[in-house]
Amino acid sequence: MTVAIIGGTGPQGRGLALRFARAGVPIAIGSRDGARAAEVAAELTGMLGEGAAPISGHSNEEATQAAEEMVILSVPYAGHNATLEALKPLLASKTLIDIVVPLSPDDPKVVSMPPEGSATEAAQALLGPDIPVVGALHNVSAHTLNSLDWDINCDVLVCGNSLDARKQVMALVSKLGVTCFNAGAANSARCVEAITPILIRINISKQVPFTHAGIKIWPPER
Amino acid sequence: MTVAIIGGTGPQGRGLALRFARAGVPIAIGSRDGARAAEVAAELTGMLGEGAAPISGHSNEEATQAAEEMVILSVPYAGHNATLEALKPLLASKTLIDIVVPLSPDDPKVVSMPPEGSATEAAQALLGPDIPVVGALHNVSAHTLNSLDWDINCDVLVCGNSLDARKQVMALVSKLGVTCFNAGAANSARCVEAITPILIRINISKQVPFTHAGIKIWPPER
Numbered sequence: 001m002t003v004a005i006i007g008g009t010g011p012q013g014r015g016l017a018l019r020f021a022r023a024g025v026p027i028a029i030g031s032r033d034g035a036r037a038a039e040v041a042a043e044l045t046g047m048l049g050e051g052a053a054p055i056s057g058h059s060n061e062e063a064t065q066a067a068e069e070m071v072i073l074s075v076p077y078a079g080h081n082a083t084l085e086a087l088k089p090l091l092a093s094k095t096l097i098d099i100v101v102p103l104s105p106d107d108p109k110v111v112s113m114p115p116e117g118s119a120t121e122a123a124q125a126l127l128g129p130d131i132p133v134v135g136a137l138h139n140v141s142a143h144t145l146n147s148l149d150w151d152i153n154c155d156v157l158v159c160g161n162s163l164d165a166r167k168q169v170m171a172l173v174s175k176l177g178v179t180c181f182n183a184g185a186a187n188s189a190r191c192v193e194a195i196t197p198i199l200i201r202i203n204i205s206k207q208v209p210f211t212h213a214g215i216k217i218w219p220p221e222r
Numbered sequence: 223m224t225v226a227i228i229g230g231t232g233p234q235g236r237g238l239a240l241r242f243a244r245a246g247v248p249i250a251i252g253s254r255d256g257a258r259a260a261e262v263a264a265e266l267t268g269m270l271g272e273g274a275a276p277i278s279g280h281s282n283e284e285a286t287q288a289a290e291e292m293v294i295l296s297v298p299y300a301g302h303n304a305t306l307e308a309l310k311p312l313l314a315s316k317t318l319i320d321i322v323v324p325l326s327p328d329d330p331k332v333v334s335m336p337p338e339g340s341a342t343e344a345a346q347a348l349l350g351p352d353i354p355v356v357g358a359l360h361n362v363s364a365h366t367l368n369s370l371d372w373d374i375n376c377d378v379l380v381c382g383n384s385l386d387a388r389k390q391v392m393a394l395v396s397k398l399g400v401t402c403f404n405a406g407a408a409n410s411a412r413c414v415e416a417i418t419p420i421l422i423r424i425n426i427s428k429q430v431p432f433t434h435a436g437i438k439i440w441p442p443e444r
Contacts, residue, residue, distance in 0.1 A: 214440045218437060
């Protein structure tokens with residue numbers, strides 16, 4: 001089953017393409033510039049060994065059509081709604097995985113949520129009730145994703161109004177070797193998306209002896 | 223320096239009183255019923271060894287007056303604003319530490335945020351700019367706090383509009399042996415408070431082989 005990554009030529013999209021392909025998931029990278037997506041797909045393919053699934057490059061529309069079930073949206077927030085408007089007719093009977101964080105254009109340590117409450121909720125409102133939207137993967141740093149010799153250092157909180165779609169996405173993301181948690185309905189994205197700028201603040205202000213902080217759900221230490 | 227815990231006879235307040243007193247911080251428990259607070263203070267004192275700082279019980283007003291610098295608000299959200307209205311005149315030149323999570327009355331797996339965006343922001347709006355409000359300790363389960371043979375299993379995200387007040391609260395909370403992170407201004411509480419119902423969901427739905435989940439900021443594993 002091919003998964004599309006719309007906006008897949010950016011750092012987050014590239015890292016996800018590498019990680020999923022290495023885990024055996026064929027990836028169709030989409031970009032507004034299909035030729036550019038094909039170049040990036042070839043570059044990423046060259047970084048992986050022979051056992052990896054294929055990575056191909058396309059226009060956003062073609063990539064969406066290439067995905068049987070799941071389409072990941074990985075564009076800057078400024079292009080979030082316009083990209084979805086354009087792809088909406090092609091998303092019928094597919095699940096949209098929204099990984100976009102509405103960072104403030106003035107300060108990446110702060111979110112600037114849309115009137116719907118979060119990017120995930122804005123996407124669900126825009127696509128209507130027949131196309132399930134699942135928010136996930138917001139809190140994984142692009143640097144970590146692209147550092148293939150690192151394990152991914154965090155858990156993934158998954159939210160959306162369809163429990164079936166949440167489970168579908170949790171099964172996909174689990175292939176990356178991370179633990180997923182069901183974080184509830186789409187309005188939980190108001191929290192989950194907003195964790196990212198807190199992590200960015202922690203990284204920038206050097207509050208930790210490392211960068212690229214993540215979050216983990218943690219058991220009690222007894 | 224005595225720290226007050228308003229609503230300190232509830233599970234969260236009791237656990238914090240035990241943990242802080244054990245760490246050497248004198249605690250003034252406040253309750254609408256001062257006699258009840260005195261009973262609970264005596265009970266908690268009996269649970270601690272001789273090296274602990276004193277725990278005393280008072281009305282909410284007396285407890286607030288007993289605190290030199292910091293007052294922790296630990297009441298159910300339904301009483302959040304009315305309690306603050308009553309205590310406002312006594313909070314001058316003190317820092318309010320708001321640990322309240324606005325859980326939905328219908329479903330503890332969901333937040334029901336006030337129009338200000340979060341309980342911390344509602345408190346700051348109500349108290350005005352001269353009384354700094356810091357949100358903290360939202361995500362530590364009462365069960366963990368009251369299980370004195372456990373280490374606290376999570377990090378603490380601290381937010382508020384005054385950086386000085388955030389630092390003051392981080393220094394206090396660090397006495398519990400937990401790691402605090404500066405999570406930014408009061409509007410970060412929209413995220414930090416909302417982590418709690420996600421943890422409650424994870425606990426209730428048994429997504430983890432333990433209960434009383436917490437969050438940790440996590441370094442990359444290389």
